[in-house]
Amino acid sequence: MAQYKLVRCTINGKKVEQMVDVRASLTDMLRNDYRMTSVKKGCEVGECGACNVLIDGECFNSCIYLAVWAEGKHIRTLEGLMSEDGELSDIQQAFIDEAAVQCGFCTPGVIMSAVEILESGRDYTDDELRKLLSGHLCRCTGYENILRAVRKTLDKRLGKV
Amino acid sequence: MYDIKALYEASSIEDAIKLRLEYPEAQILAGGSDVLVQIREGKRAGKELISIYMIDEMRGVTLDDNGDIRIGSLTSFSHITKNEIVKKYINVLGEAVDMVGSPQIRNIGTIGGNTCNGVTSADSASTLFALDALVELTGSSGKRIIPISEFYIKAGTVDIKPDEIQTAIIIPKEKYTDYQGHYIKYAMRNALDITTTGCSVNVKLSEDKKVFEDVRIAYGVAGPIPMRAKTAEEFIKGKNVSEDTAKEFSLKVLSDINPRDSWRASKAFRQHLATELAYRALKECVKLSGGEM
Numbered sequence: 001m002a003q004y005k006l007v008r009c010t011i012n013g014k015k016v017e018q019m020v021d022v023r024a025s026l027t028d029m030l031r032n033d034y035r036m037t038s039v040k041k042g043c044e045v046g047e048c049g050a051c052n053v054l055i056d057g058e059c060f061n062s063c064i065y066l067a068v069w070a071e072g073k074h075i076r077t078l079e080g081l082m083s084e085d086g087e088l089s090d091i092q093q094a095f096i097d098e099a100a101v102q103c104g105f106c107t108p109g110v111i112m113s114a115v116e117i118l119e120s121g122r123d124y125t126d127d128e129l130r131k132l133l134s135g136h137l138c139r140c141t142g143y144e145n146i147l148r149a150v151r152k153t154l155d156k157r158l159g160k161v
Numbered sequence: 162m163y164d165i166k167a168l169y170e171a172s173s174i175e176d177a178i179k180l181r182l183e184y185p186e187a188q189i190l191a192g193g194s195d196v197l198v199q200i201r202e203g204k205r206a207g208k209e210l211i212s213i214y215m216i217d218e219m220r221g222v223t224l225d226d227n228g229d230i231r232i233g234s235l236t237s238f239s240h241i242t243k244n245e246i247v248k249k250y251i252n253v254l255g256e257a258v259d260m261v262g263s264p265q266i267r268n269i270g271t272i273g274g275n276t277c278n279g280v281t282s283a284d285s286a287s288t289l290f291a292l293d294a295l296v297e298l299t300g301s302s303g304k305r306i307i308p309i310s311e312f313y314i315k316a317g318t319v320d321i322k323p324d325e326i327q328t329a330i331i332i333p334k335e336k337y338t339d340y341q342g343h344y345i346k347y348a349m350r351n352a353l354d355i356t357t358t359g360c361s362v363n364v365k366l367s368e369d370k371k372v373f374e375d376v377r378i379a380y381g382v383a384g385p386i387p388m389r390a391k392t393a394e395e396f397i398k399g400k401n402v403s404e405d406t407a408k409e410f411s412l413k414v415l416s417d418i419n420p421r422d423s424w425r426a427s428k429a430f431r432q433h434l435a436t437e438l439a440y441r442a443l444k445e446c447v448k449l450s451g452g453e454m
Binding site: 003022024044045065068069071113 | 163164167168170201202212215239264265266351353
């Protein structure tokens with residue numbers, strides 16, 4: 001027998017509510033109920049990071065997060081990064097400039113990890129950045145360009161370049 | 162969609178205990194980074210779940226009046242690593258749990274889930290053994306506090322009664338005061354890998370830093386459950402701080418541990434790791450304590 005629950009949360013700044021099947025993952029809810037298709041279904045066991053979103057400012061793999069746990073939470077996805085006039089954010093533009101995107105499947109997840117890093121307001125060594133980005137698998141380009149895109153955006157935001 | 166028969170959400174510890182009694186077959190779900198994955202794999206599919214994840218009173222690290230450190234069972238790995246009390250008094254635990262999975266896993270994974278799983282490779286477990294941690298369980302008749310060494314019964318089985326949930330991990334003051342600790346995880350990758358063998362050491366040196374007053378050493382994946390190497394500990398107590406002592410100590414662990422051949426690594430390799438990690442972790446502890454070897 002299907003079991004449903006009302007889940008109220010904030011998605012990219014907008015208050016929403018929806019009856020949700022308790023068996024749904026947060027990935028299921030974001031994609032199916034809210035059409036947030038930047039949240040990708042990759043491994044679905046918390047290893048690849050393609051479904052990564054920010055929940056109350058921290059990164060979570062939404063595939064292994066129950067949708068009902070979203071109650072009262074502030075969730076941010078890649079869709080929330082674009083400005084009102086449709087401009088890309090600095091980190092998205094940096095991924096393009098540094099050719100850190102090939103097939104693009106892992107990109108939204110990686111960028112959301114980058115957002116958590118950038119919004120911490122502090123500097124990191126390259127080794128620290130590698131560790132902070134280590135929850136993502138990219139099978140196309142490798143990680144150097146991704147690291148460079150995050151590094152450059154971080155340096156810019158910290159006023160270093 | 163997960164293959165879940167029914168989901169019962171606990172809103173408080175009391176509520177969780179009630180649900181435990183009402184649904185004795187149900188699996189407890191904390192952060193879910195193991196349980197939900199096992200459901201996905203079919204291993205725990207079709208079962209009832211009691212979610213305790215939303216019980217906020219089980220989160221956070223506090224210093225009790227008597228100086229004991231109390232870690233709520235639902236505290237995430239990343240919150241343990243970032244916590245000021247942990248950094249100041251038991252930094253080794255913060256470092257150990259910072260080696261679990263990936264940043265995202267460390268945000269969802271909890272220390273309670275890590276220990277309740279009963280697996281030998283849990284990155285928090287060996288350090289908790291080395292710290293002589295206590296486990297607090299809350300049931301219908303109140304709280305029960307037991308040493309972590311008694312909490313583990315066998316691989317995959319821990320001492321949780323049918324009406325209980327684990328509510329906290331406690332590090333007694335006398336177990337961390339004047340000790341320096343170090344944990345080494347050996348795995349094939351730096352992220353998202355399970356420990357091949359892990360070793361956690363705590364050292365208390367004499368005031369002149371010349372003698373090992375007390376040493377506690379524990380392993381993950383050196384046997385079916387996390388374990389201490391008591392022979393090695395007995396051997397080193399009262400010995401002078403030196404290379405020779407450290408080398409001899411590291412070989413003594415072989416009489417305590419019981420690793421096995423698995424697809425991840427052979428028994429012989431794990432024995433080699435156990436001695437080498439004992440030596441390196443001990444050396445680092447001496448360094449952290451201000452001693453010289």
